[in-house]
Structures are given as C-alpha cells and as structure tokens.
Amino acid sequence: MDISALFLTLFAGSLFLYFLRCLISQRRFGSSKLPLPPGTMGWPYVGETFQLYSQDPNVFFQSKQKRYGSVFKTHVLGCPCVMISSPEAAKFVLVTKSHLFKPTFPASKERMLGKQAIFFHQGDYHAKLRKLVLRAFMPESIRNMVPDIESIAQDSLRSWEGTMINTYQEMKTYTFNVALLSIFGKDEVLYREDLKRCYYILEKGYNSMPVNLPGTLFHKSMKARKELSQILARILSERRQNGSSHNDLLGSFMGDKEELTDEQIADNIIGVIFAARDTTASVMSWILKYLAENPNVLEAVTEEQMAIRKDKEEGESLTWGDTKKMPLTSRVIQETLRVASILSFTFREAVEDVEYEGYLIPKGWKVLPLFRNIHHSADIFSNPGKFDPSRFEVAPKPNTFMPFGNGTHSCPGNELAKLEMSIMIHHLTTKYRFGQLLERATGFSMGHSRFPKTDCPLCWPGSRRSKCRMTELPLAFLYLERGD
Ligand code: HEM
Numbered sequence: 464m465d466i467s468a469l470f471l472t473l474f475a476g477s478l479f480l481y482f483l484r485c486l487i488s489q490r491r492f493g494s495s496k497l498p499l500p501p502g503t504m505g506w507p508y509v510g511e512t513f514q515l516y517s518q519d520p521n522v523f524f525q526s527k528q529k530r531y532g533s534v535f536k537t538h539v540l541g542c543p544c545v546m547i548s549s550p551e552a553a554k555f556v557l558v559t560k561s562h563l564f565k566p567t568f569p570a571s572k573e574r575m576l577g578k579q580a581i582f583f584h585q586g587d588y589h590a591k592l593r594k595l596v597l598r599a600f601m602p603e604s605i606r607n608m609v610p611d612i613e614s615i616a617q618d619s620l621r622s623w624e625g626t627m628i629n630t631y632q633e634m635k636t637y638t639f640n641v642a643l644l645s646i647f648g649k650d651e652v653l654y655r656e657d658l659k660r661c662y663y664i665l666e667k668g669y670n671s672m673p674v675n676l677p678g679t680l681f682h683k684s685m686k687a688r689k690e691l692s693q694i695l696a697r698i699l700s701e702r703r704q705n706g707s708s709h710n711d712l713l714g715s716f717m718g719d720k721e722e723l724t725d726e727q728i729a730d731n732i733i734g735v736i737f738a739a740r741d742t743t744a745s746v747m748s749w750i751l752k753y754l755a756e757n758p759n760v761l762e763a764v765t766e767e768q769m770a771i772r773k774d775k776e777e778g779e780s781l782t783w784g785d786t787k788k789m790p791l792t793s794r795v796i797q798e799t800l801r802v803a804s805i806l807s808f809t810f811r812e813a814v815e816d817v818e819y820e821g822y823l824i825p826k827g828w829k830v831l832p833l834f835r836n837i838h839h840s841a842d843i844f845s846n847p848g849k850f851d852p853s854r855f856e857v858a859p860k861p862n863t864f865m866p867f868g869n870g871t872h873s874c875p876g877n878e879l880a881k882l883e884m885s886i887m888i889h890h891l892t893t894k895y896r897f898g899q900l901l902e903r904a905t906g907f908s909m910g911h912s913r914f915p916k917t918d919c920p921l922c923w924p925g926s927r928r929s930k931c932r933m934t935e936l937p938l939a940f941l942y943l944e945r946g947d
C-alpha cells in the first residue's frame with residue numbers, strides 16, 4: 464500500500480469516527496411526542512452532505528429556507544441538524560436559552576487551539592474567561608491602544624507602497640500584529656517574529672490528518688504548538704519576575720485572583736489570535752473591494768477622513784475621539800459585515816430535548832443559526848444583495864444584524880476589530896490612492912479566491928476544504944501609491 468492509500472484509509476477512518484459520534488448521539492429521542500421541524504434528512508449516513516457541497520452552501524441554505532421556512536432539519540456530514548434563520552429563533556438559541564445549546568466544534572479546531580480555549584466551554588469556567596477577555600477588550604481598555612495600532616497600520620502601508628500586494632495576505636499580517644499588541648502590549652515586537660513563525664506552522668497543519676509521524680504536517684504543527692507554549696512560558700516567567708502589572712490581555716489573564724494555569728493561558732492566547740486575525744483581515748479585504756467598486760462611497764469616506772486630518776499637524780496621531788467621529792466609515796464597515804457575512808453561521812448542540820414553536824430539537828442535534836440568511840433576508844434588508852451603507856442610517860432591529868453573534872458567546876473583540884479597521888481606512892484613504900484594484904479573476908486561478916485551504920474557520924473535518932465556499936473572499940491585488 465503506498466503512502467497516499469494509507470493516508471486515504473486513515474482519513475476515511477477519522478471521518479468514520481466522526482460520523483459514528485453523531486450517530487450515537489442521534490439514537491435517542493423516542494420519548495417526545497412533538498414533531499421534528501420540517502425538512503428532509505437525505506440518504507442514510509451521508510444525509511444531504513453531497514447537496515450541501517455540490518453547490519454553494521449559501522444557495523443550499525437559502526433554497527431550504529424558501530421551501531421549509533426559517534426552522535428546518537437536515538442531515539449533513541453525519542450529523543442531524545436544525546438550521547435556523549429567523550431573528551426570533553436566533554435569539555432563542557443564542558441569548559434566551561443559550562444554556563440549552565452548547566458550543567460544538569470539529570475536533571481539529573480543538574486540537575489546534577487547545578481544549579481549554581474559551582470557545583469550547585459553558586458555565587463557570589467560560590464566564591470567568593469571558594470576564595477576563597472582556598476586561599482587556601472593552602472600550603476603556605483599547606482606547607489607549609490607538610497610537611500603537613496607528614503605527615502598526617502606517618508600517619504596513621509603507622511596506623506596501625509601490626508594490627502589488629495580495630490584500631488578504633497582507634491584511635493578515637496587519638491583524639496579526641494588532642492581535643499581538645492587544646495580548647502582549649508594547650512588548651509585542653520582542654516576540655513577534657518567533658510567535659509568527661510558530662503560529663504559521665501550527666495553522667498550516669491543523670486541518671491536516673491527525674497522524675503524528677515525523678515529516679507530516681500534523682507533526683510539524685504539533686511541534687510548533689509546543690514551541691509556542693514554551694515562548695509563552697518564557698514571557699510569563701519574565702513577567703512574574705518583573706512583577707509589574709500590564710493592562711493587556713495577558714495582564715488580565717495573569718492578574719486574576721484564582722489564577723489560570725499556564726496551559727489555560729496558552730490555549731486562550733492561541734485562541735484569541737485565531738479568532739482575531741483571519742476574520743478581521745477578511746473583512747478588511749471586502750471593504751477594499753466594495754470601496755473600489757463604489758467610487759461615490761470611497762469619495763465620501765475619503766472626505767470624512769480628510770476632515771479629521773484637517774485639524775491636525777502633519778504626522779499628528781489619531782485619538783480615540785477621532786475614531787468615534789467616523790459615522791460614514793462605520794456604516795461602510797457595518798454594510799460590509801452584512802453583505803459579506805464572513806461567518807455565515809455558527810454551531811451549537813442541544814444539551815437536552817428542547818421544544819421550539821411546537822417542534823422538537825432532540826438532544827445531541829446540531830443547531831446552526833444562519834447569520835448570512837438573516838443578513839440577506841429581503842424582509843429585513845430591502846434589496847439585500849446591494850452594497851448600500853446608507854441603510855445603516857437607521858439602526859437595525861434586535862437580532863437582525865449579528866456579524867459578531869449575540870448572547871453568552873458573542874464576540875468580545877468586536878470593538879477592537881472595528882477600531883483597527885477604522886484606523887487602517889483612515890490612513891489608506893487620506894494618504895494613498897488605490898483606485899487600481901486589480902481583480903485578476905479570469906487570468907489567475909485564484910480569481911474569486913476562498914480562504915486558502917487551511918484557513919477556513921468553519922470547515923468540518925473531512926470536508927473538501929479546497930472547495931469550501933462558506934467563506935468566499937475577494938481576491939484583490941492592491942496597488943498603492945502615495946496620494947500627494
Ligand atoms: C471583524 C472581525 C470579527 C468578526 C466578524 C468576529 C465574529 C465573531 C462571532 C460571530 C463570534 C461568536 C461565535 C459564536 O457565537 O459561536 C465571535 C466570537 C469570538 N471572537 Fe470574534 N470576530 C471578529 C474579530 C475578533 C477579534 C479582533 C477578537 C479578539 C481580539 C475576537 C475574539 C473572539 C473570541 C475570543 C470569541 C469567543 C467568545 C466566546 O466564546 O465567549 N474576534 N467572533
């Protein structure tokens with residue numbers, strides 16, 4: 464048997480185990496008299512997985528919703544699921560009854576980030592972590608970061624001058640550096656290169672087959688993870704020796720009375736980098752695409768940003784107050800978050816039999832709030848496919864616009880994400896021209912690029928990640944010129 468056949472067997476094996484886990488959890492729901500939600504479950508075992516992956520998943524979701532309404536059942540990747548796409552149902556699952564729906568992730572994510580990362584938990588441990596994370600990312604904490612974020616943005620822009628860049632890749636460097644700043648404070652630069660090297664190897668391998676043999680991507684990735692923990696351990700012990708307090712995320716984790724273990728801290732730091740980097744970089748890429756496609760909007764944004772520069776000396780820093788005086792820019796960010804809906808949905812699992820609107824959601828079933836369907840519902844947002852920032856002149860109704868989720872697991876980094884995007888937009892529009900946004904869609908195979916293979920934050924194990932269409936990305940090559 465050659466190596467690839469061996470891998471195939473192992474691969475099929477791990478997929479099978481995943482299926483089995485779902486099948487076991489699906490066995491019992493005989494006791495309830497309530498009907499299941501409408502919908503079809505497809506073939507035995509494989510369910511409707513092929514239908515999901517043979518077309519754009521968003522089309523799959525939307526046609527199901529048209530047919531069966533906003534709560535329907537299906538069966539994909541070995542798991543029976545209930546998909547929900549109304550604001551009321553999303554509120555039920557994420558907010559009011561969130562204790563009945565626990566977060567659930569593919570095993571590969573847990574392996575990469577570490578079991579103790581915030582995403583995987585419920586209850587007391589989750590609440591404690593969340594408090595520490597929120598403390599580091601609330602407006603009062605991040606307002607002091609404005610000058611440092613600004614210099615990271617300016618460094619990035621300078622390094623792009625006069626060259627053709629791959630927007631998403633470069634934005635990932637920017638958002639990575641800002642994430643490190645928020646975690647380690649100004650010390651960040653000391654560890655940047657080491658952390659970056661390890662993190663990049665780690666993420667390359669985390670979606671690979673979990674075969675821990677020398678030479679495999681997985682093996683390298685696990686080694687990189689160990690090295691990351693060692694770097695973190697070094698930083699921790701230095702900080703403990705120095706004894707000074709820091710008001711960054713690491714300081715928040717270390718300052719807790721019931722201190723977290725080093726392992727818990729490491730898992731959560733890797734987790735925050737993961738949550739912060741690709742998401743924000745992807746949104747920034749979409750923003751540039753929409754600005755380039757809508758010159759009127761770009762002009763208005765530029766004017767708004769120029770007005771902020773007007774009262775400043777050459778080279779004078781932005782302030783937190785300035786970033787709050789960008790209403791049009793922030794509507795552009797909101798509208799991009801809506802149209803692009805980069806996280807199309809999230810996963811939960813029912814921890815017991817739950818009744819919703821007369822239907823049974825059986826224990827162990829996956830429950831997927833479909834953010835993208837809600838954001839693209841014509842009943843909520845008229846002409847939903849159109850990019851139109853002015854629709855946010857009126858605040859959206861509760862639970863109709865949830866790019867950062869809602870409830871107990873909603874995004875604690877949303878203020879930071881908006882801040883770093885605003886700062887980037889400020890310098891980009893006031894100092895550069897970037898009309899030349901080349902979408903080499905046809906000539907270049909990366910045309911309408913998705914996340915690169917290993918980057919999709921929502922892929923299931925075993926899914927063909929190279930074909931993932933969950934998280935479509937604009938591939939834009941950006942050419943920057945100084946605008947003076
Ligand atoms: C535009 C960029 C971002 C988007 C669209 C985004 C979106 C989201 C969403 C939808 C969730 C909730 C998932 C769920 O309920 O299952 C989430 C959770 C989370 N996000 Fe973000 N996020 C972004 C940036 C960030 C940044 C910059 C950070 C950190 C600095 C961050 C840290 C987190 C963490 C730690 C969680 C888990 C919270 C918990 O489980 O309690 N995110 N994010």
Ligand SMILES: *[C@@H]1O[C@H](CO)[C@@H](O)[C@H](O)[C@H]1NC(C)=O
Binds near residue numbers: 698702
């Ligand atoms: C601790 O202090 C030493 C010397 O004062 C300094 O070189 C080092 O960067 C500090 N480390 C941290 C993590 O603050």
Ligand SMILES: *[C@@H]1O[C@H](CO)[C@@H](O)[C@H](O)[C@H]1NC(C)=O
Binds near residue numbers: 554868
């Ligand atoms: C989250 O849910 C609460 C309660 O329904 C609601 O008041 C709030 O507006 C929701 N947030 C978003 C972003 O929709």
